[in-house]
Amino acid sequence: MRIGQKAMKSVVRLTNGYQQTFKEHLHSVEKFCSDFSDLYAKDYYPKIRNTILEHLEIDTMCVIPSQETKFCFRQCIQHGYGEKLASNLVQTVSHHLTSKSQLIFDQLSSGNPGLESACHHVQQFYNNLKNFGRFIQSVSPLFVDLNSALVKPKLHTTMEEKLLDLFKVLFVEIHAPLVIECIGVVRKTPFALSPSILFDVASAIYSMKPDLRISNGDLFSFYIPNARQPLMVQDLEQEKEHIRQMQQSIKQDFAKLNSSDQKRSNGAVQLEDKECSHTMLSSLLMGLGT
Numbered sequence: 001m002r003i004g005q006k007a008m009k010s011v012v013r014l015t016n017g018y019q020q021t022f023k024e025h026l027h028s029v030e031k032f033c034s035d036f037s038d039l040y041a042k043d044y045y046p047k048i049r050n051t052i053l054e055h056l057e058i059d060t061m062c063v064i065p066s067q068e069t070k071f072c073f074r075q076c077i078q079h080g081y082g083e084k085l086a087s088n089l090v091q092t093v094s095h096h097l098t099s100k101s102q103l104i105f106d107q108l109s110s111g112n113p114g115l116e117s118a119c120h121h122v123q124q125f126y127n128n129l130k131n132f133g134r135f136i137q138s139v140s141p142l143f144v145d146l147n148s149a150l151v152k153p154k155l156h157t158t159m160e161e162k163l164l165d166l167f168k169v170l171f172v173e174i175h176a177p178l179v180i181e182c183i184g185v186v187r188k189t190p191f192a193l194s195p196s197i198l199f200d201v202a203s204a205i206y207s208m209k210p211d212l213r214i215s216n217g218d219l220f221s222f223y224i225p226n227a228r229q230p231l232m233v234q235d236l237e238q239e240k241e242h243i244r245q246m247q248q249s250i251k252q253d254f255a256k257l258n259s260s261d262q263k264r265s266n267g268a269v270q271l272e273d274k275e276c277s278h279t280m281l282s283s284l285l286m287g288l289g290t
Contacts, residue, residue: 036079036081040076040079040081040084043072044072044075044076045072045076045085045088047068047069047072048069048072048073048076048085048088048089049088049092051065051066051069051139052089052092052093052139053092053096055134055135055138055139056093056096056131056132056135058131058134058135058138059127059131059134063138064138064141065138065139065141065142069142070141070142073085073142073145073146074145077145077146077149077150082146082149082150083150085146086146086150086151086159086162089159089163090162090163090166093163093166094166094170097166097167097170097171098170100128100171101170101171101174101175104121104124104175108121108178113178113181113182113185114185115185115186115188115189115192117182118181118182118183118185118186119182119186119192119193121178121179121182122179122182122183122186122193122197122198122201123193123197125175125179125201126197126200126201128171129200129201129204130200132167132171136160136163136164140160143158143159143160146159147159168208168209172204172205172208172209173208173209176205176208176209176212177212179201179205180202180205180212180216180219183198183201183202183219184219186198187219187222198223199223202219202220202222202223202224203223203224206220206224
């Protein structure tokens with residue numbers, strides 16, 4: 001009986017010891033989680049957010065993120081904050097795009113756009129296209145671990161694609177109808193804008209805003225082969241007339257160009273940005289954004 005009581009007391013003491021150890025471990029884990037939560041909110045994500053915003057505003061070249069930013073990404077993922085990080089990144093980029101879009105609307109004049117305002121709006125749209133392309137290209141190395149650990153296996157996508165979807169919804173879909181109207185105005189004056197700019201903008205909208213393809217088939221077909229809907233036999237004569245009118249319009253454009261003695265070197269034509277050609281726009285904005 002005494003042996004049984006001693007054994008029972010030993011078991012109780014051992015159990016109490018385990019419980020105490022478990023409580024201490026649980027407390028240390030909770031403290032660690034609480035400490036990292038504060039660290040994430042006060043240190044890691046503010047640094048990440050500042051880097052993202054800086055890269056969103058860069059308009060000259062693609063810049064490689066710092067090692068400190070990469071370290072912050074890795075720490076967040078290793079401590080189970082990948083999902084929160086992805087959500088915060090989406091919120092940060094969404095807020096930036098919404099503010100950028102509102103700023104452009106505030107600058108627009110009411111009424112039908114004239115040549116100057118149409119050129120300005122198309123140029124702005126193009127600048128934002130190539131800037132966001134640069135942004136995706138420059139921050140993509142930051143997303144490697146986040147994509148492999150969380151975004152691809154759980155969401156079956158990538159952070160790049162999620163951010164391109166944001167750009168499509170919060171910027172392209174909002175401004176595309178007016179930009180298409182502005183392209184129609186700009187086209188009437190040869191080389192008011194560089195043809196490569198008009199091509200890039202039309203191609204991006206065609207890819208990312210499919211609902212505009214039918215209503216603006218004539219405009220898109222001016223820049224994109226086979227952009228119009230397949231023809232029926234009864235539509236051939238109408239298509240011939242459309243091509244004839246397009247050819248006549250081109251002849252008139254060049255006649256105006258020669259009569260006014262315009263030259264592409266006089267500053268009216270803006271040179272294509274070699275750092276962000278339509279090839280990069282196609283691969284980043286059109287390929288992933290469709």
